[in-house]
Amino acid sequence: MEKLVSKMHNLTQNLWWTWKPEVRTIFRDLDLDLYHKVHQNPMSVLKQISTEQLEQRAADVDVPARVDRALRQLREYLTPVTTWGLTHAGAMRSRPIAYFCMEFGVHESLPIYSGGLGILAGDHLKSASDLGIPLVGVGLLYHEGYTNQVLDTNLWQQDVVEPYDIADLPIKQTMDRHGEPIHVTVEMPGRLVHAAVLEVQVGRIRLILLDTRVKENSAKDVALAARLYGGDQRMRIEQELLLGVGGARALRALGISASVFHLNEGHSAFALLERARYRIQADGLDPHQALLEVAAASVFTTHTPVDAGHDRFPADLISDYLRPLAEGLKLPLDEVLGLGRVNPHDFGSSFLPTVLALRLTRRANGVSALHGVVSRKMWNHLYPGVREEAVPIGHVTNGVHLPTWLATEMNHLYESHLGVGYQSALTRPGTWAKIVDVSSAEIWETKQVLKARTIRFIRKRNAAMRERLGLPEIEPAPLDPEALTIGFARRFVPYKRPDLLFSDLDRLDRLVNHPTRPVNLVFSGRAHPADSTGKALIQKVNHLLEDPRFRHRILFIENYNIHVGRMLYQGIDAWLNNPQRPLEACGTSGMKVVLNGGLHISIRDGWWAEAYDGENGFAIGTGEIHADQAIQDQRDAEDLFRLLEDEVVPLYYDNRNSTGIPRCWVERMKNSIRTLGWRFNADRMLQDYVQHLYLPAAVGSSCQMPPP
Numbered sequence: 123m124e125k126l127v128s129k130m131h132n133l134t135q136n137l138w139w140t141w142k143p144e145v146r147t148i149f150r151d152l153d154l155d156l157y158h159k160v161h162q163n164p165m166s167v168l169k170q171i172s173t174e175q176l177e178q179r180a181a182d183v184d185v186p187a188r189v190d191r192a193l194r195q196l197r198e199y200l201t202p203v204t205t206w207g208l209t210h211a212g213a214m215r216s217r218p219i220a221y222f223c224m225e226f227g228v229h230e231s232l233p234i235y236s237g238g239l240g241i242l243a244g245d246h247l248k249s250a251s252d253l254g255i256p257l258v259g260v261g262l263l264y265h266e267g268y269t270n271q272v273l274d275t276n277l278w279q280q281d282v283v284e285p286y287d288i289a290d291l292p293i294k295q296t297m298d299r300h301g302e303p304i305h306v307t308v309e310m311p312g313r314l315v316h317a318a319v320l321e322v323q324v325g326r327i328r329l330i331l332l333d334t335r336v337k338e339n340s341a342k343d344v345a346l347a348a349r350l351y352g353g354d355q356r357m358r359i360e361q362e363l364l365l366g367v368g369g370a371r372a373l374r375a376l377g378i379s380a381s382v383f384h385l386n387e388g389h390s391a392f393a394l395l396e397r398a399r400y401r402i403q404a405d406g407l408d409p410h411q412a413l414l415e416v417a418a419a420s421v422f423t424t425h426t427p428v429d430a431g432h433d434r435f436p437a438d439l440i441s442d443y444l445r446p447l448a449e450g451l452k453l454p455l456d457e458v459l460g461l462g463r464v465n466p467h468d469f470g471s472s473f474l475p476t477v478l479a480l481r482l483t484r485r486a487n488g489v490s491a492l493h494g495v496v497s498r499k500m501w502n503h504l505y506p507g508v509r510e511e512a513v514p515i516g517h518v519t520n521g522v523h524l525p526t527w528l529a530t531e532m533n534h535l536y537e538s539h540l541g542v543g544y545q546s547a548l549t550r551p552g553t554w555a556k557i558v559d560v561s562s563a564e565i566w567e568t569k570q571v572l573k574a575r576t577i578r579f580i581r582k583r584n585a586a587m588r589e590r591l592g593l594p595e596i597e598p599a600p601l602d603p604e605a606l607t608i609g610f611a612r613r614f615v616p617y618k619r620p621d622l623l624f625s626d627l628d629r630l631d632r633l634v635n636h637p638t639r640p641v642n643l644v645f646s647g648r649a650h651p652a653d654s655t656g657k658a659l660i661q662k663v664n665h666l667l668e669d670p671r672f673r674h675r676i677l678f679i680e681n682y683n684i685h686v687g688r689m690l691y692q693g694i695d696a697w698l699n700n701p702q703r704p705l706e707a708c709g710t711s712g713m714k715v716v717l718n719g720g721l722h723i724s725i726r727d728g729w730w731a732e733a734y735d736g737e738n739g740f741a742i743g744t745g746e747i748h749a750d751q752a753i754q755d756q757r758d759a760e761d762l763f764r765l766l767e768d769e770v771v772p773l774y775y776d777n778r779n780s781t782g783i784p785r786c787w788v789e790r791m792k793n794s795i796r797t798l799g800w801r802f803n804a805d806r807m808l809q810d811y812v813q814h815l816y817l818p819a820a821v822g823s824s825c826q827m828p829p830p
């Protein structure tokens with residue numbers, strides 16, 4: 123038994139299991155209740171399960187053989203003979219990409235992410251791992267994590283910290299050659315902040331995480347990285363300095379000489395200044411030469427066309443923080459500050475990390491084709507005399523890591539029809555073309571299994587919330603399992619318009635309560651803890667759902683996170699996305715739904731603007747934008763209702779064959795998978811980054827960087 127436990131422990135030590143359902147289920151099968159109680163964390167299951175239970179279940183569910191098989195698979199995965207990365211990015215093997223991000227969403231048990239940005243970063247690491255691309259992640263370890271959403275009796279979002287223990291995760295202190303723990307320090311006004319350099323293994327990829335819980339730090343500095351996006355502007359600057367400057371120093375301390383710095387969003391932009399500072403110190407480079415070289419070897423990805431989404435630090439606040447870097451750069455402080463000002467000579471104006479990042483990287487990109495266009499327009503003023511089309515911001519459309527989001531049953535269907543090795547050829551259209559050969563019955567039946575599971579999950583979560591809030595139980599059980607079920611889950615902010623369908627309650631009533639063609643709707647989503655407008659939207663929607671007309675048909679699920687997301691994406695029939703165009707930079711939740719056989723119903727914004735072809739989902743509106751937002755909202759609501767009433771609902775309910783399968787709906791499912799599967803996965807995204815950004819930038823990073 124001891125040997126088995128030790129093998130199981132080994133299996134938990136690489137987050138590879140986060141995208142291996144067959145490994146996760148080994149732990150789930152030991153104790154289902156415990157598994158969910160500990161947020162599906164295998165290390166916690168192992169710690170908390172009793173020896174008797176383990177012995178009993180190990181025999182019952184064939185654990186030893188499954189563990190051996192998984193360990194063998196992991197070993198093979200970690201020592202590949204060949205990979206895409208080896209053939210296409212082999213040159214970077216000794217000098218990897220350093221991928222900086224403020225948040226990483228790898229699994230729900232490691233709460234150092236808040237939403238889309240972090241989950242994208244997690245998917246980025248996982249696909250880099252699968253493809254064998256030399257890359258290291260750099261982030262912060264928030265030891266209190268991110269908050270959970272819990273509604274109070276006013277249906278107002280409370281943000282609750284749920285303590286977690288990093289001892290329950292395979293996070294390790296890094297050691298130097300002498301066996302000493304590796305630390306870095308970052309200068310802040312009047313003090314040095316220290317951080318321990320930890321790491322966690324994500325398949326073949328190392329994720330470096332800085333932890334401020336070290337004895338050299340004051341209590342206040344320990345708290346600096348306690349929480350993701352907590353605190354005021356000062357704390358935000360300090361976190362960003364820690365990530366950028368501390369992160370770059372951590373790489374050097376680990377002996378990692380990165381060829382390219384990739385800043386995923388502007389939060390880590392200070393890394394560029396530190397990189398240049400080091401070139402000056404170590405190689406005696408001229409400051410301006412150093413900045414040019416850093417720019418040549420760095421990539422910046424911007425993620426939002428919403429102006430308020432970009433940090434903006436007041437001049438008096440940021441000056442003190444940048445003084446040590448300016449000294450190291452041998453440049454006047456004002457020149458360094460100017461790099462982050464919209465107008466460098468406008469002394470006293472705010473400092474934007476996004477502007478710094480655009481100036482100090484030669485390659486920048488938005489995250490969908492449309493977002494590229496919008497970003498070039500948005501930042502045109504930084505490039506005087508340059509035409510909008512010539513602004514040097516391109517695009518790489520986001521994609522999602524298929525094994526992380528795909529239901530096991532769907533994976534089996536793909537394996538049997540696309541081929542057992544289809545996951546290693548995800549980006550080839552030919553791989554997905556074979557979906558047309560799948561019988562309607564098989565794909566429909568598979569979806570029904572997933573849908574039944576998702577509806578059980580939704581009912582259970584919703585009932586638990588109602589019970590806690592003292593709301594009456596809904597009887598009979600809500601949601602008709604046979605009804606078309608549409609999901610809407612995302613951050614609650616005005617531009618995403620979670621209340622668009624509630625603009626006409628009578629029409630919504632007729633839609634969801636149609637006597638023969640009913641519709642279920644499921645909402646989920648959090649607001650940023652400091653965003654009372656978003657919280658008011660959550661309250662508004664939840665209030666409306668208490669209307670007796672909607673109670674049986676429309677439910678809200680608390681605490682949208684990776685786990686809730688996975689459950690929704692896998693079983694929902696269709697996914698609704700109705701933002702104000704063009705404010706959705708990309709959006710990725712719809713991609714996760716499509717891979718699981720759901721259909722996307724969306725405004726032509728973000729990825730959908732380039733993905734929709736007329737037959738692979740549904741588009742709301744034409745893509746035209748009215749100058750008056752109120753009129754635009756009205757039009758979009760009208761278009762959305764009409765689309766649902768005239769197209770989506772009939773497609774789902776009509777044209778059923780003798781066994782009740784909706785032929786046209788299934789046809790569209792297949793179209794959707796065939797035309798979207800190969801493009802909107804993270805392997806394609808990584809291949810684009812390597813070929814269009816990383817390789818050119820790596821060439822730009824002349825090989826003069828000395829070993830540390």
Ligand SMILES: *Cc1c(COP(=O)(O)O)cnc(C)c1O
Binds near residue numbers: 682
């Ligand atoms: C994928 C995902 C997101 C991002 O999706 P959007 O479409 O950009 O909203 C956010 N939260 C969770 C939990 C996700 O899984």
